[in-house]
Amino acid sequence: MLTRALIVVLVILNLGVALWWMLRGEPAAAPPAAPIGVAQLQLLPGDAVTPVAATAAPEAAAPALADVTPAPEPAPAPAAPAAPTPPTTPTPKAAVAAVPAPVASTPPPPAAAGPAQCLSLGPFADRAAAQAAQAKAGGALRGARLREVADAGATRYRVLLPSAPSREEAQATVKRIVAAGLSDYYIIGQGEEANAIALGQYRNREGAERRMAALSAAGFNARLVPSGGDGSAQWWVDATLATPADAASARQRSGAAQQRSLDCARVR
Structure with missing residues (x-):
């Protein structure tokens, strides 16, 4: 008897649920989500609408639009990971390079004089x-x-060594002249210049002076004797x-x- 009553109750409940399900109507579709950053249109209450406002130009109704969409907050930028600090190692003193001292520029040596x-x-x-x-x-x-x-007007110049005391001494001087590598000589045998040694006769003074310079370098003290001039x-x-x-x-x-x-x- 109890089992039969429970079955009847369950049947009644199922029928009621099915009836409510058929009579409730289609569920209202949820309004689509408004895009971010676009102003939304809000409807004002009916008593606030006036005929003038209803016939106003679209430009007049523009101030009624208000953007009530909250601006999205920028997402915080992820923090950059800190660069690892390399371990510091003590630098040995021997590895420190010594800074060379500036080298002073040396002036070029002066050119050798000619x-x-x-x-x-x-x-x-x-x-x-x-x-x-x-x-x-x-x-x-x-x-x-x-x-x-x-005697600037001389026509010739003779180079002589002074007269020696004897002919033997004159001949000894000649040997010294030959040993020095000089030539063109003879011993004067008579006259005021006897035992003098003649070492050349020249037509110009420059040639005679060059001969005297060579004799002087060899150690002989010769003299220049001009002749044929006017004495000026x-x-x-x-x-x-x-x-x-x-x-x-x-x-x-x-x-x-x-x-x-x-x-x-x-x-x-």
Whole structure:
């Protein structure tokens, strides 16, 4: 009897649920979600709408639109992981490179000076004219000295060694001359120059002076004997050029008519 009553109750409940399910209607569809950042249209209450507002231009109703959508908050940027700190290792003292001291620049060595060049400027009629020419040359000459030529009009020049006390001594001097590598000599046998040694005869003074310089370098004190002249004297300026290869400029500044090369050993 009880079982039958429970079955009847269950049947009634099932029928009621089925009836409610058929009579409840279709569920209202949920409004779609509004996009982010777009203003939503809100309906005002009916009593707030006036005929003027209903017939207003779309521009007048524009202020009624209000964006009530909350702005999305920017997502926090993920924190960058901290770079690992490399372990510090003590630097040994031997590994520290020494900073080299600045090296002072060494000036280039001065250029080697060329060989000295000497000359004679002249001829001048007297000592005063030679001194004036030396002053005009100025710094173009160094170590200048005046030299007098006793017989400037000579036509030939002889180089002689003084007369020896005897012929034997003269012959001993000749042996020394030969040992020095010199030639062109003879012993004068008679006259005022007996036992003198003649070492050449020259038509110009420069050749005779070169012969005397070679004899002087070998240790012989020879003398120059001019002949065939009128006995007039001339003066010359012997000097070393301050600037080599500038002989023409020195001659023009001094006003000399001639210039002659000179052995610098005779100037010192």
